[in-house]
Amino acid sequence: MPTTADLQWYKDAVFYQLHVKSFSDSNGDGIGDFPGLTSKLDYIASLGIKCLWLQPMYPSPFKDDGYDISDYTNVHPSYGTLSEFQLFLEQAHARGLRVIIELVMNHTSDQHAWFAEARSSRDNPRRNWYVWSDTDDRYKGVRIIFVDTELSNWAWDPLSKSYYWHRFFSHQPDLNFDNPEVRDEIWTVMKFWLDLGVDGFRVDAVPYLVEREGTSCENLPETHLVIKELRAKLDAHYTGKVLLAEANMWPEDVRPYFGAGDEFHMSFHFPIMPRMFMALRLEDRKPLIDIIERTPPIPDSCQWATFLRNHDELTLEMVTDDERQYMWDEYAQDPRARINLGIRRRLATLMEGDRRRIELMNGLLMSLPGSPIMYYGDEIGMGDNVYLGDRNAVRTPMQWNGGVNAGFSQADPERLWLPLVSNTLYGYQAVNVESQQRNATSLLNWTRRLIEIRSSTPVFGRGAIEFLKPANHRVLAFTRRLDRDTVLVVCNLAGTAQFAELEMPSLGGAIPIEMFGGSIFPRIGREPYAMMMGPYDFYWFRLRWL
Amino acid sequence: MSAVEHESILSDALLRQLMAVGQVDILVGLPTLNNAATIAGIARAINSCFIRDFPRLRTVMINADAGSTDGTAELVRDASFTEGDVVQTSQPLRTLHRVNAPYHGLPGKLTALRTIFAATALTQAKTLVVIDPAGPATTPDRITDLITPIARGEAEFLAPRHRRHPRDGALVTQLVRPLVRAVYRVGLDEPLGSEFGCSGRFASHCLDREIWERDAARFAIDLWLRTEAVANHFTLGQLWRAAPSAATGTTLRQVVRQIFLSLIVSLRAHETFWRSGAEGPAVRTWGQDPGTVPAPAEWDYAALGQQARRDIAEIRPLLEEVLEAPVLARLLDDSPVTDAQEDELWVRMVYAFLVATSQGRATVEQLADMFVPLYLWRASTFMSRSASDTPDLAQARLDALCDTFLRLRPALASGWTVGK
Numbered sequence: 001m002p003t004t005a006d007l008q009w010y011k012d013a014v015f016y017q018l019h020v021k022s023f024s025d026s027n028g029d030g031i032g033d034f035p036g037l038t039s040k041l042d043y044i045a046s047l048g049i050k051c052l053w054l055q056p057m058y059p060s061p062f063k064d065d066g067y068d069i070s071d072y073t074n075v076h077p078s079y080g081t082l083s084e085f086q087l088f089l090e091q092a093h094a095r096g097l098r099v100i101i102e103l104v105m106n107h108t109s110d111q112h113a114w115f116a117e118a119r120s121s122r123d124n125p126r127r128n129w130y131v132w133s134d135t136d137d138r139y140k141g142v143r144i145i146f147v148d149t150e151l152s153n154w155a156w157d158p159l160s161k162s163y164y165w166h167r168f169f170s171h172q173p174d175l176n177f178d179n180p181e182v183r184d185e186i187w188t189v190m191k192f193w194l195d196l197g198v199d200g201f202r203v204d205a206v207p208y209l210v211e212r213e214g215t216s217c218e219n220l221p222e223t224h225l226v227i228k229e230l231r232a233k234l235d236a237h238y239t240g241k242v243l244l245a246e247a248n249m250w251p252e253d254v255r256p257y258f259g260a261g262d263e264f265h266m267s268f269h270f271p272i273m274p275r276m277f278m279a280l281r282l283e284d285r286k287p288l289i290d291i292i293e294r295t296p297p298i299p300d301s302c303q304w305a306t307f308l309r310n311h312d313e314l315t316l317e318m319v320t321d322d323e324r325q326y327m328w329d330e331y332a333q334d335p336r337a338r339i340n341l342g343i344r345r346r347l348a349t350l351m352e353g354d355r356r357r358i359e360l361m362n363g364l365l366m367s368l369p370g371s372p373i374m375y376y377g378d379e380i381g382m383g384d385n386v387y388l389g390d391r392n393a394v395r396t397p398m399q400w401n402g403g404v405n406a407g408f409s410q411a412d413p414e415r416l417w418l419p420l421v422s423n424t425l426y427g428y429q430a431v432n433v434e435s436q437q438r439n440a441t442s443l444l445n446w447t448r449r450l451i452e453i454r455s456s457t458p459v460f461g462r463g464a465i466e467f468l469k470p471a472n473h474r475v476l477a478f479t480r481r482l483d484r485d486t487v488l489v490v491c492n493l494a495g496t497a498q499f500a501e502l503e504m505p506s507l508g509g510a511i512p513i514e515m516f517g518g519s520i521f522p523r524i525g526r527e528p529y530a531m532m533m534g535p536y537d538f539y540w541f542r543l544r545w546l
Numbered sequence: 547m548s549a550v551e552h553e554s555i556l557s558d559a560l561l562r563q564l565m566a567v568g569q570v571d572i573l574v575g576l577p578t579l580n581n582a583a584t585i586a587g588i589a590r591a592i593n594s595c596f597i598r599d600f601p602r603l604r605t606v607m608i609n610a611d612a613g614s615t616d617g618t619a620e621l622v623r624d625a626s627f628t629e630g631d632v633v634q635t636s637q638p639l640r641t642l643h644r645v646n647a648p649y650h651g652l653p654g655k656l657t658a659l660r661t662i663f664a665a666t667a668l669t670q671a672k673t674l675v676v677i678d679p680a681g682p683a684t685t686p687d688r689i690t691d692l693i694t695p696i697a698r699g700e701a702e703f704l705a706p707r708h709r710r711h712p713r714d715g716a717l718v719t720q721l722v723r724p725l726v727r728a729v730y731r732v733g734l735d736e737p738l739g740s741e742f743g744c745s746g747r748f749a750s751h752c753l754d755r756e757i758w759e760r761d762a763a764r765f766a767i768d769l770w771l772r773t774e775a776v777a778n779h780f781t782l783g784q785l786w787r788a789a790p791s792a793a794t795g796t797t798l799r800q801v802v803r804q805i806f807l808s809l810i811v812s813l814r815a816h817e818t819f820w821r822s823g824a825e826g827p828a829v830r831t832w833g834q835d836p837g838t839v840p841a842p843a844e845w846d847y848a849a850l851g852q853q854a855r856r857d858i859a860e861i862r863p864l865l866e867e868v869l870e871a872p873v874l875a876r877l878l879d880d881s882p883v884t885d886a887q888e889d890e891l892w893v894r895m896v897y898a899f900l901v902a903t904s905q906g907r908a909t910v911e912q913l914a915d916m917f918v919p920l921y922l923w924r925a926s927t928f929m930s931r932s933a934s935d936t937p938d939l940a941q942a943r944l945d946a947l948c949d950t951f952l953r954l955r956p957a958l959a960s961g962w963t964v965g966k
Binding site: 509511513517518519520521522523544545546 | 553554555556558561562564565568569664667668669670753
């Protein structure tokens with residue numbers, strides 16, 4: 001029987017997000033697949049990763065890169081078979097890797113059999129599985145999420161001559177969670193994958209499950225009831241599984257999704273992410289401290305999920321208009337990099353290839369509260385391709401080596417589902433796993449070391465945070481504490497050398513040991529502690545009282 | 547001295563030295579207290595060892611002085627390592643660090659050792675060797691022999707092992723060795739001794755333990771280190787060494803009392819381990835067995851035995867609280883008994899006293915005082931019985947005693963009260 005510590009493994013884990021189709025192709029059709037992914041599990045494990053998050057791998061017409069699902073209990077044939085998925089899962093578990101998959105429960109593809117039935121007739125038994133209206137007047141004023149492509153949250157169905165509700169693309173009709181049959185079916189879907197051995201779900205688009213007139217149709221109490229119901233079933237039948245919520249909200253609005261420990265185990269902390277980028281550009285710690293101090297406490301069994309980049313645009317929903325414009329001006333001067341309310345670029349390009357900034361951002365990710373999720377390819381500094389449509393800019397094939405198709409596939413290059421990044425700066429010839437494996441000082445090996453050090457103590461995953469606020473606003477300093485363990489983190493957010501004095505009376509007597517190299521630093525006394533740091537430097541100090 | 551410095555076991559001066567040293571591969575610790583007569587030679591031997599046998603590794607010698615008044619610390623600090631003094635086969639590639647850790651906080655061996663352990667943790671030394679400045683002559687080879695198995699990862703705790711005459715070192719052969727072997731299920735020959743080698747991992751492990759705060763630890767630490775290694779499954783080793791000379795400055799009664807208290811400290815610290823009946827780790831031996839057995843030290847064991855009997859008669863009412871009636875009766879009975887019966891009597895008394903400490907029938911100190919004449923009785927009895935033995939026969943007696951301790955072990959395990 002797993003111990004409590006094991007049941008809360010997600011609080012210590014470093015996660016790795018990837019899309020099967022972009023990772024490794026084993027059969028030469030230009031699309032990554034499960035046998036290919038299985039062959040790369042040793043690599044993933046070597047990073048120190050403890051959990052994989054797979055993007056949707058279900059049958060789909062791929063109008064939204066798989067988030068439009070047409071069959072919930074199968075694997076898209078391009079990715080392989082269910083047996084190959086099962087083998088992948090076994091091999092992942094054998095390497096100590098857990099696997100969570102997507103649960104896109106808010107909506108299906110309009111190609112799903114359920115929708116085909118629902119729209120076939122107003123009397124069809126599945127009619128009420130979706131949200132229908134004779135007019136598009138209902139739920140007036142509810143915001144549109146995909147502002148670049150959608151004009152309304154209602155779409156006209158010519159077959160049943162009525163409107164259907166969709167918070168995302170018009171080909172993604174929303175399921176009706178007021179219908180208990182829908183909730184039962186979603187549980188059946190979950191159970192299917194849990195019985196195969198998956199370790200949990202990243203639940204897409206959670207805030208939008210239920211609609212009510214006169215509301216924003218987001219974060220309604222009824223939505224929480226749906227979640228509680230599913231969580232109760234999960235807890236009754238399984239142990240050690242995790243539900244991770246995608247709720248792009250302010251932290252106080254996300255808080256309800258943890259419930260009293262009876263809803264989601266984890267939720268993304270979206271607002272932290274743009275503020276890491278803002279703090280760096282502003283050379284000012286204020287945005288980060290503000291958002292973290294605004295973050296409410298969550299139940300002991302729960303955990304935030306943090307990230308720098310993911311498969312979507314770098315979302316700028318949870319910022320003010322001024323902040324959004326600042327981010328666009330600083331990070332997306334090329335209008336092609338902008339999409340919806342965000343920026344479709346990878347970490348490396350956002351950091352202009354500056355290794356020091358990339359390291360600092362990763363250092364922040366790994367030391368701030370929450371469990372960090374790395375996006376595939378960021379460990380080698382992969383670039384993006386803003387000439388590709390939608391958010392494919394950041395979903396290009398993994399760059400394994402400098403050879404044909406970057407080692408991703410044996411197919412003809414024209415057949416790859418997306419072209420490789422091949423410019424002189426970030427192209428696969430220059431940026432790839434093989435070359436970085438051979439270079440002891442590569443970003444890849446540095447990232448491994450970073451994760452190794454982070455994983456050497458539970459403080460980063462479970463400890464409380466307390467900010468020190470030196471007079472120099474360019475220096476971000478904080479402690480992480482768990483029981484008797486204390487780590488001091490000091491970051492220079494500026495591109496110039498900086499000096500700061502840290503007032504740490506409560507840490508008096510502690511000897512800082514720098515965690516990467518083991519160097520001993522002077523004992524902390526009652527006087528301010530002087531820190532001199534190079535551009536974008538950061539330190540993690542383990543504090544010892546001897 | 548600042549207020550924060552005062553609360554630490556590391557002075558600012560020492561900390562600054564350690565910062566300058568940085569990470570090391572080998573740390574040799576030299577705890578001293580009034581060792582002016584020998585210390586300069588020891589320091590030179592350590593230096594020689596570093597240059598000759600570990601020229602590429604990062605090394606440091608740390609003298610943790612416990613408050614010497616004879617200039618020991620100054621002699622270490624000022625010792626010169628010129629070519630004429632040492633045999634050098636190569637020039638040192640690296641800076642050789644020599645750190646002085648002056649008296650800071652409570653005086654004594656325990657503080658010195660704790661300082662050395664803290665320095666080991668801070669410098670992340672992979673290998674720690676602690677040299678006993680009062681031990682047999684320290685040569686570079688002796689130090690290298692202690693370092694090498696640890697540095698190679700073949701052992702995490704290395705204790706000296708001595709070739710004694712079976713009638714020598716009665717406190718070890720009659721009590722500590724058979725008891726530790728039986729209770730911890732480990733084939734350790736010398737559970738006592740100030741000199742040892744260990745891994746940095748073991749040193750860091752010990753540093754976090756509560757032992758350092760306990761009053762009895764000041765003389766229990768040697769035994770506790772060994773039993774801590776056993777109870778926490780560190781790889782153990784033994785190294786043949788010349789036997790140390792007898793400790794001076796303490797009486798036999800004081801030593802017996804201290805040993806008894808040391809045993810209690812260890813048993814309490816590791817009660818979860820030894821009560822589980824788990825086997826201790828296998829113990830490998832390095833070095834050459836000297837083979838020849840030194841002649842036993844001469845002492846008037848008959849007189850000691852008579853005094854012991856008088857003392858036992860005097861404390862009889864107290865013994866009635868600890869020993870079962872048949873055991874006490876046999877102790878007071880002068881009738882001849884076989885060797886095996888006498889061994890069994892001794893072992894039952896030992897276990898009864900240990901159990902009594904766990905049950906709080908008297909204070910540990912009171913029980914330690916009561917135990918002394920019992921030990922003296924046993925030592926004199928053994929010496930008398932083995933007076934005409936060959937070394938092999940005497941050794942056979944010791945082996946039989948170990949077997950008896952093991953056979954009667956359940957008496958300790960079943961009577962012990964956890965957590966007292």
